[in-house]
Amino acid sequence: MTAATEPATPSPATAAPATALVIAGITRHFHIGKRDIVALDGVSATTTPGLVTGLIGPDGAGKTTLMRLIAGLLRADSGSISVFGTDVRADPLAVQGMISYMPQRFGLYEDLTVAENLDLYADLQGVAPATRAARYAELMQMTGLASFTTRLAGKLSGGMKQKLGLACTLIRPPRLLLLDEPTVGVDPVSRRELWSIVDHLVRSAHMTVLLSTAYLDEAERCDSVLLLHEGKMIGAGPPGDFTRAMAGRSFQARSARLSKRALQAALVPLQGVTDAVIQGEAVRLVMDAGVTPDFAAQAKLSDAAITPVTPRFEDRFVDLLRAKAGTTASAKPVATALPPRARPENAASQVIEVDHLIKRFGEFRAVDDISFAVKRGEIFGLLGANGAGKSTTFRMLCGLLPASSGRLQVDGFDLRTAAPTARGRLGYMAQKFSLYGDLSVMQNLNFFSAAYGLTGARRTARTAWALDEFELAPLRDATSRDLPLGFKQRMALACALMHEPDILFLDEPTSGVDPLMRREFWQRINTLADAGVTILVTTHFMDEAEYCDRLVIMARGRILAAGTSEQLKQSCRDAAHPDPTMEDAFIALIEADDAKSNPRAEAA
Amino acid sequence: MFGRVLALVIKEFLAILRDGKSRMVLVGPPLIQLLVFGYAASFDLNHVPFAVYDQDRSIASRDLVADFAGSRAFQQVATLHSPRQIQSLIDSRTVEMVLDIDPRFSRDLLTHQPAPVQVIVDGRNSNTALLILGYANTIIADASTTWATEHGGAAPPAQLDPRALFNPDLDSHWFIIPGIVALLTQVVTLLVVGLSVAREREAGTFDQILVTPMRPLDILLGKSIPGLIIGMVEATVSIIASVYWFDVPLRGGLLELYTGLLLFTVAVTGIGLMISSIAATQQQALLGAFLFMVPSIILSGFATPIANMPPLVQDLTWINPMRFALVVIRRCFLEQPSFRSLSGQYIAMAILAVLSLTAAAWLFRKRSV
Numbered sequence: 001m002t003a004a005t006e007p008a009t010p011s012p013a014t015a016a017p018a019t020a021l022v023i024a025g026i027t028r029h030f031h032i033g034k035r036d037i038v039a040l041d042g043v044s045a046t047t048t049p050g051l052v053t054g055l056i057g058p059d060g061a062g063k064t065t066l067m068r069l070i071a072g073l074l075r076a077d078s079g080s081i082s083v084f085g086t087d088v089r090a091d092p093l094a095v096q097g098m099i100s101y102m103p104q105r106f107g108l109y110e111d112l113t114v115a116e117n118l119d120l121y122a123d124l125q126g127v128a129p130a131t132r133a134a135r136y137a138e139l140m141q142m143t144g145l146a147s148f149t150t151r152l153a154g155k156l157s158g159g160m161k162q163k164l165g166l167a168c169t170l171i172r173p174p175r176l177l178l179l180d181e182p183t184v185g186v187d188p189v190s191r192r193e194l195w196s197i198v199d200h201l202v203r204s205a206h207m208t209v210l211l212s213t214a215y216l217d218e219a220e221r222c223d224s225v226l227l228l229h230e231g232k233m234i235g236a237g238p239p240g241d242f243t244r245a246m247a248g249r250s251f252q253a254r255s256a257r258l259s260k261r262a263l264q265a266a267l268v269p270l271q272g273v274t275d276a277v278i279q280g281e282a283v284r285l286v287m288d289a290g291v292t293p294d295f296a297a298q299a300k301l302s303d304a305a306i307t308p309v310t311p312r313f314e315d316r317f318v319d320l321l322r323a324k325a326g327t328t329a330s331a332k333p334v335a336t337a338l339p340p341r342a343r344p345e346n347a348a349s350q351v352i353e354v355d356h357l358i359k360r361f362g363e364f365r366a367v368d369d370i371s372f373a374v375k376r377g378e379i380f381g382l383l384g385a386n387g388a389g390k391s392t393t394f395r396m397l398c399g400l401l402p403a404s405s406g407r408l409q410v411d412g413f414d415l416r417t418a419a420p421t422a423r424g425r426l427g428y429m430a431q432k433f434s435l436y437g438d439l440s441v442m443q444n445l446n447f448f449s450a451a452y453g454l455t456g457a458r459r460t461a462r463t464a465w466a467l468d469e470f471e472l473a474p475l476r477d478a479t480s481r482d483l484p485l486g487f488k489q490r491m492a493l494a495c496a497l498m499h500e501p502d503i504l505f506l507d508e509p510t511s512g513v514d515p516l517m518r519r520e521f522w523q524r525i526n527t528l529a530d531a532g533v534t535i536l537v538t539t540h541f542m543d544e545a546e547y548c549d550r551l552v553i554m555a556r557g558r559i560l561a562a563g564t565s566e567q568l569k570q571s572c573r574d575a576a577h578p579d580p581t582m583e584d585a586f587i588a589l590i591e592a593d594d595a596k597s598n599p600r601a602e603a604a
Numbered sequence: 605m606f607g608r609v610l611a612l613v614i615k616e617f618l619a620i621l622r623d624g625k626s627r628m629v630l631v632g633p634p635l636i637q638l639l640v641f642g643y644a645a646s647f648d649l650n651h652v653p654f655a656v657y658d659q660d661r662s663i664a665s666r667d668l669v670a671d672f673a674g675s676r677a678f679q680q681v682a683t684l685h686s687p688r689q690i691q692s693l694i695d696s697r698t699v700e701m702v703l704d705i706d707p708r709f710s711r712d713l714l715t716h717q718p719a720p721v722q723v724i725v726d727g728r729n730s731n732t733a734l735l736i737l738g739y740a741n742t743i744i745a746d747a748s749t750t751w752a753t754e755h756g757g758a759a760p761p762a763q764l765d766p767r768a769l770f771n772p773d774l775d776s777h778w779f780i781i782p783g784i785v786a787l788l789t790q791v792v793t794l795l796v797v798g799l800s801v802a803r804e805r806e807a808g809t810f811d812q813i814l815v816t817p818m819r820p821l822d823i824l825l826g827k828s829i830p831g832l833i834i835g836m837v838e839a840t841v842s843i844i845a846s847v848y849w850f851d852v853p854l855r856g857g858l859l860e861l862y863t864g865l866l867l868f869t870v871a872v873t874g875i876g877l878m879i880s881s882i883a884a885t886q887q888q889a890l891l892g893a894f895l896f897m898v899p900s901i902i903l904s905g906f907a908t909p910i911a912n913m914p915p916l917v918q919d920l921t922w923i924n925p926m927r928f929a930l931v932v933i934r935r936c937f938l939e940q941p942s943f944r945s946l947s948g949q950y951i952a953m954a955i956l957a958v959l960s961l962t963a964a965a966w967l968f969r970k971r972s973v
Binding site: 395398399400420421422423424426428430432433434435436437438439443446447448450451452453455479495505 | 607608610611612614615618619622623807808809811812813814815816817818819
């Protein structure tokens with residue numbers, strides 16, 4: 001099954017061993033209770049010294065397990081790993097002397113200052129006091145934290161914490177640096193800075209870096225990529241190889257007659273279409289190898305304008321997954337059909353209204369005077385990094401948190417003060433799997449249908465609908481904790497839709513899930529939106545923002561910009577960015593905002 | 605509304621019973637506590653090690669030593685030949701008592717004079733020392749009486765003839781084990797109710813419930829009823845164990861006993877819900893539960909009588925439901941109390957239950973919706 005291949009790039013100007021890391025047939029199981037989970041299944045790979053190798057895969061692919069095996073924190077069931085020629089199992093201490101490992105949640109002491117954290121890690125790593133001052137200065141300059149050394153680590157922003165974590169990891173310069181999802185949830189500006197630090201380390205300090213990420217767009221920043229999926233290596237090589245394999249297969253489709261969702265829905269089931277996803281106002285189309293996008297035969301698509309575009313890493317990933325899943329799972333149309341309902345309101349009415357909303361926690365303004373409105377049947381996004389205030393806004397809208405001031409209305413109610421029955425119009429799906437893990441699928445469905453006050457025939461009908469629509473019937477007695485990630489997500493959506501809500505709130509719905517699952521999920525959401533359900537999404541995924549009809553970009557509790565994803569992207573088009581991405585737009589907005597709020601720093 | 609509460613109750617039971625760890629919490633700790641308290645906790649002294657420094661070496665003195673050595677309470681471990689040995693044996697805790705018989709002991713006895721016997725006890729544990737002295741006094745008094753009747757001396761002018769009502773053998777297990785019924789009920793109810801909301805907060809499922817049309821009152825009821833049921837089951841199991849395993853008589857009526865237990869469990873449920881609504885994590889909830897549990901046990905009269913406490917501390921016991929529950933349970937085991945005679949305790953627990961539930965509902969609203 002394993003498709004592990006040697007990375008094709010010849011390593012430029014490397015002195016000692018030709019490989020930094022040799023992973024040979026690694027298998028690792030975990031036993032949780034009676035369950036046996038295969039985290040890694042016969043993974044083999046090699047990496048080249050002096051390069052950034054990206055370990056890419058969705059949540060649950062086995063990235064962290066592999067990192068911990070390399071760092072000697074876990075033992076493999078079978079197979080071997082060697083770092084610069086030293087076997088990890090035979091001599092873990094020697095290997096640990098050569099590497100530095102930054103786990104996903106780096107252990108910063110929030111009650112210590114930046115400088116004290118550095119001292120602590122210097123002590124732990126046994127760095128000689130004489131060399132410290134120079135090293136600190138270098139690290140602080142590199143991470144841009146020099147002016148914050150006396151600030152408490154707990155008071156740093158998410159991106160700065162991540163950079164401090166990296167600085168602490170680098171106190172003693174390692175030969176191999178292991179970074180486990182360093183950029184997850186970090187704002188795009190800090191993300192770009194983290195990447196430039198990594199590049200700097202590799203270019204000037206000749207460090208070898210293994211970096212894991214669930215963001216597929218980061219693949220193209222790596223020198224070489226290991227693509228992991230469900231514990232198996234499904235691809236390896238320079239990112240160029242992945243996109244080259246897709247040459248001539250990626251297109252963009254636009255139609256004047258059809259809405260973007262209708263266009264996507266028409267394209268997905270067609271023979272020869274590997275992938276069709278909404279991107280801004282257009283649909284990104286990937287064709288099967290050797291198939292030309294000619295839809296003349298389809299009356300509906302007669303006016304569709306198809307233009308070729310540059311392939312991206314995700315196209316190849318989807319292609320590989322489709323090939324693996326076989327033709328049966330390919331582009332299965334999902335129809336989350338809702339029974340027709342009487343909708344007296346006119347279609348343009350505002351379902352969610354937020355007016356000068358403020359949330360204070362002590363002195364801190366988590367949400368700072370924001371206003372927006374969402375129309376019926378619209379998919380509306382709140383895009384921002386962790387700590388931007390989007391979850392706080394979300395929780396206030398759900399009635400989970402009181403607002404400090406301002407007005408907010410959901411379907412004409414402030415859910416904080418309205419009668420509990422008003423919440424019956426609302427469906428809610430949290431980011432983390434938040435159903436009862438100890439209960440079976442059926443027990444969860446029963447509980448949530450009762451919680452929403454469904455009784456008798458309607459309850460029976462809706463439970464049957466959920467089991468059928470989300471293909472959960474064979475798993476009805478399975479303990480929900482044991483379900484695979486994709487099924488958990490389906491179940492969470494099923495529970496949120498049991499009572500046929502008019503408004504659906506989604507908190508980071510597809511962060512970390514694999515591209516196929518994300519497509520399936522968004523297809524359902526699109527169908528719901530077409531049926532008139534209003535959908536509010538929070539996300540830190542630039543990709544997810546593309547699915548929204550309109551969105552706002554949030555940072556530091558404020559809204560920086562609002563509009564369609566196309567409008568936001570075009571607003572920052574300039575000579576440097578002829579075809580700007582969502583991330584470019586985000587960065588441009590944050591920089592413009594920094595300049596506005598701190599004009600002196602701009603001048604300096 | 606009823607349907608929603610029922611759904612919550614069913615869900616709560618499923619969550620507890622389907623999870624191996626939660627199941628263990630309901631069975632393991634109570635079983636261990638029942639065994640530990642049932643067998644190990646006792647106020648009765650047995651086999652107190654003692655030494656004899658017999659300077660008289662007569663038939664009379666040897667008879668007295670035999671009276672001590674032959675009693676269940678004492679066990680002779682050393683015979684001394686010099687007063688200097690006494691100190692070291694006490695210091696090293698080899699013995700807890702030394703019986704020092706004067707050289708004139710038999711001479712004084714035969715001449716019908718008061719014969720001195722010195723009893724030296726280790727006073728480091730004052731409670732044990734007092735008990736040892738009490739036992740020694742009884743043995744010496746019995747010996748005096750026996751000597752007097754056998755040798756024609758004057759009998760003591762007045763004689764103590766003790767008779768204990770309700771517990772004729774003064775078996776301290778009869779006092780301690782019914783107390784465990786209250787203790788176990790409180791521990792289990794507090795943990796089940798106190799941790800349940802915090803567990804959901806940690807898992808994120810609490811938000812999921814709060815966005816449904818359930819009212820705070822529905823959630824409050826749905827969270828308290830399972831705790832109440834589990835608490836009552838736990839009480840019943842420990843009552844059965846007390847009666848059939850530890851042979852403590854249950855003389856009172858079940859109506860009187862269960863009325864008290866129900867009011868007690870409701871009051872404890874209210875306190876558990878208060879902890880639940882404040883605590884954000886299970887760890888905080890556990891800490892809160894223990895912060896309440898330890899003082900409440902000490903201030904309940906479980907081990908030390910409330911009458912012995914300073915007046916201010918005695919006042920504090922009025923807000924402790926376990927104080928009243930212990931009275932009801934102990935009286936129901938050893939006496940046949942009438943419903944009316946217990947009404948004071950019932951009313952006190954009912955008031956505490958109303959207060960704690962109201963406070964819990966208020967805190968709950970404040971924290972959630």
